[in-house]
Amino acid sequence: MAGKPTSGRGQRDLRVRVKSARGRKLSSTRWLERQLNDPYVKKAKASGYRGRAAFKILELDDKYRFLVPGARVVDLGCAPGGWCQVAVERVNALGQKSGKKVGRVLGLDLQEVDPIPGAEIHVLDFLSEGADDTVKEWLGGPADVVMSDMAAASSGVKQVDHIRIIALCEAAAELAFDVLVPGGTFVAKVLAGGTEQGLQLLLKKRFDKVANVKPPASRADSSEKYVVAQGFRG
Template sequence: MTDTKSSSGREGGRSLKTRVKTARKRSLSSTLWLERQLNDPYVAKAKREGFRSRAAYKLIEIDERYHFLKPGQRVVDLGAAPGGWSQVAVGKVGSEQGKGRVIGIDLLDTDPMPGAEFKVMDFLAEDAPQQLMEWLGGKADVVLSDMAANATGHKKTDQLRIIGLVELAADFACEVLAEGGAFLAKVIQGGTEHELLARLKREFAAVRHVKPQASRAGSAELYVLATGFRGPTKR
């Protein structure tokens, strides 16, 4: 249940936050997450503008800065559900008008979306890269990954797990990307990403760290953008 004191959200010059009372069957962490969701301006903005998740604004901001999504591209979205990043990619490449392709891969079902194709598949499966390229009709121009490993609550362990997941996503990207392609993935700051960055610098012409404003305040979340894939024969 929620307790709000003003429908306008302001009283006496201060913003009033929606506070969530801890229910008998809800953990404190779940309560805090729900409170963050209810008070997150990007969550509200996503609902108003029809995006499937607040994460859409992270991709929008990163692309507005570096312009790596272009009309006609073939884009792969790893861990696509619920589809916020795929939704942005559809608009950027023009796949709803037949100008490009957007394929989202996830272990979960994702609701259909005009301009995108969602596949239930484990990208770690041995035949996943070949299967994807068959679906695309060739190699990809961009591989996106907003995936995060399930949190354990232990900071160091969580950092290692998410870096391990990004390394696997990078392996996949290097198998399916066309020369000159781009790879964007979520990482966690904390000193465990240096080996990954060194590897990406060998595989790509340019590697950047990006911290979009849409990332929650205080979050260790960071994105790595690698552009100009050198190709399998030039590594």
């Protein structure tokens, strides 16, 4: 005997809902609920990546092809390590792609980061004096790619956070100017907010192509986007 048709959408709502708890802010409850229902969080766990941000650099590289076998990569502010994991795979840092050049991945952060097979991780403030020379020494030469998913500590004030991350991105770009090989690539996260024009002008003077893109893995309600500057003029 056929069952009665279900009402509404005809199937269960599989979304995980989080009940508010005593002492937990509503914003924290919403963040937790979003995390539990985020397909990229689930994909990251299934793929062994340390965070959903790994898919942002994957999608950017799928489009712009800068993480090629043999490339030497510097990941600024690399914690927790998802971007390094992707870079290791793509540049063949472990030498697992037969017949392909073997690349190198250097991750830098202010804090200790758990080891990543195929990546060399160091505690270093990239803003410190002589950091560019230290990076080139560790790499054994200039870099092909400098990338950054860094964000300054949130103040809760949107415009202040915007200015902070643009300043951080400009500082990362200055390091890139010192360590990149001609033809190299710079990739960094920025927040839309009105003062990024100075960064754009800075990059357009030093690179052949500068693109602004919001990868699918970047949450739709976030103001973040990524700048991809290619063809460093040296």
